[in-house]
Amino acid sequence: MNEDELILMIGGPQGSGLETTAQILTSSLAYSGYGVISDREYYSNITGRHSYIHMNVSPHRIPLDLTYPVKLLGAMDAETIFTHFNDLDKGGFVIYDRSVRGRKLDSIVSMPPITKSRIREVLEKLGIGRDAGSLIDYLVENRGITGVELDFRSFLKDISNKFGIVSTQATRYTSSILVGALAGLIDIERDAIEYGLRRRFGSREKLIKHNIYLIDKVSRQVSEEYGTPMKLPPSKLNVGELLVASGNDIIAMAKVVAGLRFQSYYPITPAADESFFLETYNNFGDKGSILVIQTEDEIAAINSAIGAALAGARSATATSGPGFSLMVEGFGWAGINEVPVVITYYQRGGPATGLPTRGAQSDLMYSLFASHGEFARIVLTSGDHIEAFYDAIEAFNLAEKYQVPVIHLLDKFLANSIVTMEIPDLSSVKIDRGEIVDGGPGYKRFDLSKTISPRAFIGSSAVMWYTGSEHDEYGHTNEDPVFTARMYEKRMEKLDIMDKEIPLDLRIRYYGEKNPDYLLVGWGFVKNTCLKAIDNLKRKGLKGGYLHLRMFMPFPVKYVEEILEDMDISRVIAVEHDYMVQSALAISLFTGIRIRNSIVKYNGRPIYVHELTEAIEKVLSGEDNRVVLTYGA
């Protein structure tokens, strides 16, 4: 579809340096001016299980979507070839070590038996033997794929001899062989590779030197034999600087800008990297510091964050579904006590442990209604790294302005994908702490003369009380039937105030032309996939629109109603990473309009442009009103 874009994949066992490889490649390509997205798919495992990096490199845009097939497959092992051979495009290249040819499918212990038997069936159908060699030969003979066979051992032996590296240590350089081969086929220039290595290894000169030598050598050998068939056209992106960050990184950076001063967390995938980042970047000298604390569990995480907020610090915690499940009682306490605390919530596959390292959007309804009782809250979602940056800052502003807990709802897809992006523009970023007072004698924390009572911090000149029980204006327990209803209403009325005041742009966006032939409705990470699919279909003469839902509480009822009432509802399709199509449920709950078409995916892998495009056509043709996507390994 975009012939000048390059889709590539590298795969291998977890712990074999794939992440490093992806970082080096991403930096090198960004240095050359290309836009890159790099998605990491992995098991909950430290060493040995299959993981892979799926990249989209573009010379003319900053890609935020993923698609198949891939043009290049770099394999660290036979499992990668068995797992991904169907992902390869005609005319593509597979890079592998000579030794994998002899590996048999059945002998790969790290591959789950179910996966093995599924692949075995495919191989049988195609009449291919169960060894990697036969499979490679099949790809070469029948699918127009070129096998780039390298002798990994001889390369490693060479650097081992050349630099006096013990041979067991030399194996750590295996991933650089793949970098070299890819650099050769793509024609990444040497200075770009060197840049990528420096960025990864800093001042570890020896390591850089060894890697450059190895990459150079492999790259030369590969391009001598195969040319540079995947050479990218020069970048047309007019950018002088690119920020390269994962979703976790960008949120952490936003929190620094937002003035976060207290972050608590308990380690959990895929949220912990954000807190890790903050632990590294927590001291800004005379500009302040952030206290990042690893607590004993998520219960302590939320409750200590609430405590810090009561004392006046901008405060947050970051977690994922299982962690949030433990936080819910504290979340309700923040609700009844009108505490501005931000919960950065990275969804993963559930329930329970579910798919701990895979993505999902199945916690939407949970975020909207988590906790017993009712209270005003904000649930804000972001469609990509750029949105997430500004939203993460706004989450704090809204929390403090309206004195409500805020859930910033994200997902694993965003958390773990590394993208290039333009450096955020901070010139229009504002910090709004809401109405803060010093209190003084007789201070009423829950003063009923205003729906949003002026807030004094514990530690100011005032004395105040908080309680998880229903309370009076001072914060003392109160169950008077008349008064109770008033305090209840004070909290709930904030939903109306927020609905009136929060700018629409933060809550919903419409992309596309007016009066589209069909409308996609989505939120979160599906955004850019939808936009790309719409773009693809435009070339086929289909005019699409995308309604991007951002804030689910308070829900932008009027706007959604207006858009949907203008549409033929049979031409509206909800796209989501779950089974129940929770965003469509939310729409029908808040507006009464029921979207009947859906394209869903709940196997933990991201929705890819190619499968979404096909599915949209299928729905629009009337063939099916629900398509379940399953692509990916």
Added chain:
Amino acid sequence: MARNPSTYRSGLWIDWCPGCGNFGIITAVYKAFSELDLDPSKTVVVGGIGCSGKTPHFINVNGVHSLHGRAIPFATGIKLANPELTVVVNGGDGDILGIGMGHFIALGRRNVDITVIMHDNGVYGLTKGQAAPTLKRGIKTKALSKPNIQDAINPIAIALSAGYTFVARGYSLNIDHLKELIKQAISHKGASFIDVLQPCVVYNNIYTREFYSERIYVLDEVGDWDPEVKSERVDEMMQKIDQAWRRSLEWGDKIPIGIFYKNPNYSTFEERLSMEVPTYLEKPPAKQVITTSEGRPIFTGDVFREFFSKYIIRTKNNRR
């Protein structure tokens, strides 16, 4: 001039049962606060849930009536965000050692400068007398249909192993003694724990006033009792923990109260944070200004670029 104890009364009607041991505890708290002359606006009492959890409402200092078992995390967040505050936790034995045990241990490990006053009555009073963690096995209080089949927790021994650097036991009806313990605990630099034996007059017909008055003795009145670690020597610390632990096992004809262990030489969490961020105590999270006078972030575009330079790539052609 020090504030009068009555300054610390919130004026709310205290809805504990007549004769409840909690009255002794709160009286000791009022007196201790008064003698320490604590500034009500710079003092925070954090309660859990249960009879003891209501304590914050009855005291005229900042009060946070939190969640069951979670007083310690709330207190930790408050204290670390603003370490100049004096933070005291009040919770029952069910609250602190039952549902909140993980947090109790974590506070010891961190040695944050917080005082925990545990109202220890062996029962869950507010839910009608179920067995709480300090109720011994085999005991059948009147609300129980059968004798308790779970073993009791030894709060002193747990506090010692968790790392509390001030561990004491008081008795709610020995108010002046308890007041002194509270004063010392608050003045102590680090995590302090006071296990306060407190008869529940309604639901615990075993651990009664009579039960305790026959058994309690004051450790200080034992000839050469010295609970304090005076050096930074590990062997001295171990010897003091060891003697405290032995005393903690006494529960029979004689039950000791007083200071079991005290170590003022151990690093607090706040000190550890200061090692990492030297400005921490001077500019803790709650006291930092995070916005310019125009309501902009402190981080401008230039500062952002410099601080996160590792994440910024200047592209080769640098066309801009």
